[in-house]
Amino acid sequence: MSNLPYALMLEGIVSGSPVAFDDGATARFQMVISPTGDEATEMILPCVVTDLAKAALELNDGDFVRISGDLILAETDELWIEVLLLERIQALPQPTATDTAHTACHVLREVEWEAFVHRDVLSGAAPGTACIRLYVSPTADYVDDLMIPCQVTNPDQAALALTELQDRTIVRVCGDVCHSAISGALWLNLQQIEIVGAPALDAVGDGQASLEIRDHMYVVTDLGNSYLSVFTVAGDWVGYASGRDDVNTKIEEYEHKALSDT
The missing domain is CATH 2.40.50.140 (Nucleic acid-binding proteins)
Structure with missing residues (x-):
């Protein structure tokens, strides 16, 4: 099945700092969108910008933006917005229409x-x-x-x-x-x-953690520390990683040891 382009116009808030790829030719950032003002409908969408990469890289965390582009749903089931138009706005408009029953x-x-x-x-x-x-x-x-x-x-x-x-x-x-x-x-x-x-929540001191699934493992990030704690889905300990790039190294070491023990 081919990629699915679907035209959208969305308004939201930039989350985090945009990241440059391909020597600055492409920019990517996350956008928080709450179309109905209800937390239950809030979403975070990844955005990819090519033609307007320079403007996108000048965005800051918390900026209000309006974007137009194509929703891409790839064969790999990855989903993102291919941004074609990008505009900073002063504030987000109040939601004017809801569709809680999803009739449309x-x-x-x-x-x-x-x-x-x-x-x-x-x-x-x-x-x-x-x-x-x-x-x-x-x-x-x-x-x-x-x-x-x-x-x-x-x-x-x-x-x-x-x-x-x-x-x-x-x-x-x-x-x-x-x-x-x-x-x-x-x-x-x-x-x-x-x-x-289920994550090993006991490994997180204050409970303020985020998770990232990686190769059928998951990473528990304690926001109070500078390291990442890596576990298997079953809850087995893999190790501490000094950063995101080090996670793959810890997983490879764990898998190599698991093979050596069999």
Whole structure:
């Protein structure tokens, strides 16, 4: 299946500093978008800028921006916005239209993702449904990370979500990426949820941690320390990494030792 381009216009807030690639010819950054003003619909989308890379690299964390471009959903199931127009704005407009029932739903494509649950799972507006947000980390670069709200309408899957999932639970999911023409919201309509593993939260001192899934392992980042703690999905200790680049080294050393022990 080929890449799926889908034209969008979005307004949001730059999260973190843009990163230059290809000697500055391309810029990438994350954008926080809350199309309805409701935290449950808030998302983080990765953005890729080529023609306007210089302007994008001048953006700062917290800047308000308006972008137009194509939503790209690749064969690898990676998702990003290919930015064609970029404009700084003074403030975000108040949401003027909501579509909580998703009556204007456009189903874009089915995806399969390994991700972790972001914060609490909530009951949906209709009985037997649930709402969750998933954090997807498809590559080693944080600017490619995606957070997307999800609707669970299958009663059995919703019951599983409400009773078994918690903040930072690692899951493998299958569902349809959807878009509302009214609110501009993007979400994942989940059909299947499989629990892969739960993070070793005891390793995080103050509980203020972020997770990044890497090669079926996960990285627990204690924001109070300068290192990354690497575990397997099963909770086995891999080691401390001095930074993101060192994570792959720790994983390779762990796998080499595991092979040597067999």
